[in-house]
Amino acid sequence: MVGRSKYKAFRGIKEKVWQKLNGWKNQFLSFPGKEVLLKAVVQAIPTCHMSVFKLHVKLCKELAGMMARFWWGHMQNDKKTRLPKDRDGLGFRNLECFNQAMLAKQCWRILSNPSSLIAKVLKEKYFRNSDLLEPRLGYRPSLIWRSIRGALDLLKDDVEGGKW
Template sequence: MRVTRACPTVSHLLFVDDSLFFCKAELCECEEVMKVVMTYDKASGQYINFDKSSLLFGKRINAATRQENKDALGIHNDGGMGKYLEIPKDISASKCKLFTFLKDSLMHRVNVWTGRWLSKGMKEVMIKSILLALPTYVMSTFMLPLEICENFASTIAQFWWSSYPPKRGIHWAKWKKYPDSLVAQVLRGRYYRMTSPLKAISASSPSYVWTSIFAARKLLLLGIRQKIHSCYKIKVWKDSWIPMTPARPATPVASVMHPNMRVSDLINQESKEWDVRLLQDYVHPDDIPLIRSMAISSTHRCDTFCWNYKRNDQYTVKSR
């Protein structure tokens, strides 16, 4: 079998307990494969169990041709390729159905544990050392469908929050965190009351939680930029809003500019579009094309950010 002209031919693949042979769905080639198999049988004394063997045809092979090849080979089982190192050998089917075995494996583990009384510490160990490790090998080869990932997250969350299995527990933390949550209000009052977390300076005697958050801020600033709104309060020369990697403030035409000029001052508030004349008067020519390529949201919102490394502006662990 040759995938393309530039690829080498593949006639067989040998696994620990299975052998795969490739040929065209033609009687002459099927007969040739059988001659090779029979020669090996006589030379080695090892015989193939055709009742446990199976055939996998391409999607374009019609039913009549399939039956002819089955009769010629003496093998009448379809599919049945199974797994190798816990990875399916045939990945041509629906990907959600293909990786259902991961969800089933996870559910089996969780169902075994839910009958026991486990402390939070023990649950954490189980989740980190076993549940999160289940899909690791498969994920090193394939990108799992979003549905499978969501099922994984939901099952693990249910296991974590449920105190009296199999009853459903209360999820004390929402999937989406909001700036007005209690913990955000406490941190704001202690560390960044007059500014934002991204601009806060180091505090005296900070807690370990805030020290950890503050340490990660440097990495975060390399990938985020402020999103433009028509009433936004971004400072043109101080805030990072120019869409580059990493984002940066705009470059002025002259050395002396209005220090507190805001991005909203460069937007025509009636048309909600960039004021080209003002851009030419204040901003360096190299930055103008970058600015004009940015969409302006007409909604009246404040303090929104986007992830500069993804086209959809959404942060993902992979894009860090």
């Protein structure tokens, strides 16, 4: 159940990430090892939630900060191990943008498969007499609908222009 505080509702994600990172911090991992753990495990933890809900910006920034602190090292003799400057662009996700992309993907699924269960349920509840591209927010909308509707702008121009 998601209440008024969206940040508190999803803080369990942050706790899971914290547990994973704390479990690894006492191990001597190489930079490629850290990279694989961050990309394959830590960035995968919020993916399921991000495909349905718009996560709070503060939560996304805190998750990115936790990953950055883990990446840049642990205190070893009061010095942090650092990656050489010539190794930029490691491909860590911008979690806010990834969240928007996952929600836009849900919009795309609703548009391309109107006979799916989620498309039928949302259409009946929120846009019964209109199209997904022109929905109203409705009375007491769910967080799922608010999240998906918020990502609709990413697809609107392409769909209306006939690019899909």
